[in-house]
Amino acid sequence: MESEPSTEQKRRLGPYAHAPRLPEGDEVDLRHLGAGEWIELEIGPGPKAGFLLERAAAAPEALLVGLEIRRKWATVGDERLAKHGFGKHARVFCEDARIALPRLRPDGGVRRVFLHFPDPWWKKRHQKRLVMGDVFLTEVARLLQPGGELYIQTDVEERAELYAKVVGECDAFVPAGDVEGSPVVVANPYGARSPREHRAIADGLPVHRMTWRRR
Ligand SMILES: C[S@@+](CC[C@H](N)C(=O)[O-])C[C@H]1O[C@@H](n2cnc3c(N)ncnc32)[C@H](O)[C@@H]1O
Numbered sequence: 001m002e003s004e005p006s007t008e009q010k011r012r013l014g015p016y017a018h019a020p021r022l023p024e025g026d027e028v029d030l031r032h033l034g035a036g037e038w039i040e041l042e043i044g045p046g047p048k049a050g051f052l053l054e055r056a057a058a059a060p061e062a063l064l065v066g067l068e069i070r071r072k073w074a075t076v077g078d079e080r081l082a083k084h085g086f087g088k089h090a091r092v093f094c095e096d097a098r099i100a101l102p103r104l105r106p107d108g109g110v111r112r113v114f115l116h117f118p119d120p121w122w123k124k125r126h127q128k129r130l131v132m133g134d135v136f137l138t139e140v141a142r143l144l145q146p147g148g149e150l151y152i153q154t155d156v157e158e159r160a161e162l163y164a165k166v167v168g169e170c171d172a173f174v175p176a177g178d179v180e181g182s183p184v185v186v187a188n189p190y191g192a193r194s195p196r197e198h199r200a201i202a203d204g205l206p207v208h209r210m211t212w213r214r215r
Contacts, residue, residue, distance in 0.1 A: 036063025049077030
């Protein structure tokens with residue numbers, strides 16, 4: 001079970017000390033986090049969980065789980081989903097995905113993983129913050145069901161090239177874009193957009209979208 005923060009922890013953590021956390025333990029069963037016929041994961045939903053809110057309306061049968069490292073954003077996002085009546089099947093937990101993903105179960109239990117506009121860090125000394133790395137890919141490969149989708153989008157061309165290369169080198173994933181052999185998709189097929197995606201479209205910036213399937 002999730003444990004209550006102590007008074008000292010509350011003082012140190014500030015107004016979002018009560019941020020929703022995953023249950024404690026080495027293994028967290030995603031199926032116990034809410035209701036749904038299948039499971040979708042978003043890494044880094046951002047300040048208001050905008051994608052999850054739209055996705056919850058577009059796919060009411062799914063259980064949606066967001067992992068957001070920022071305490072305030074996880075809290076506000078989770079409360080917003082609940083306020084709109086989606087609390088039973090869409091949640092955001094305050095977690096560092098690199099630490100939380102290895103705890104998630106069951107293997108092969110996730111239908112889709114979304115990574116929208118990740119890693120806005122460019123300096124070499126910030127490389128250690130990158131979500132998209134070996135841990136991420138190994139754990140996503142473990143969690144996705146056969147045929148399950150990994151969807152990544154960004155407005156930064158060099159990052160899109162890097163993601164295409166890194167995922168492309170991973171045997172667990174097969175490109176599932178519009179053209180055979182390529183991960184590139186022109187349209188977002190999920191009936192839901194992330195806040196950064198909405199902004200990129202409004203600003204006329206190109207969005208690089210890619211999909212792979214679990215082998
Ligand atoms: C550039 S923002 C994009 C927000 C949102 N996905 C969108 O497209 O509008 C990147 C998000 O990833 C979150 N993030 C960064 N590292 C993370 C980690 N290790 N685990 C979970 N979330 C992380 C950030 O706090 C932020 O919300």
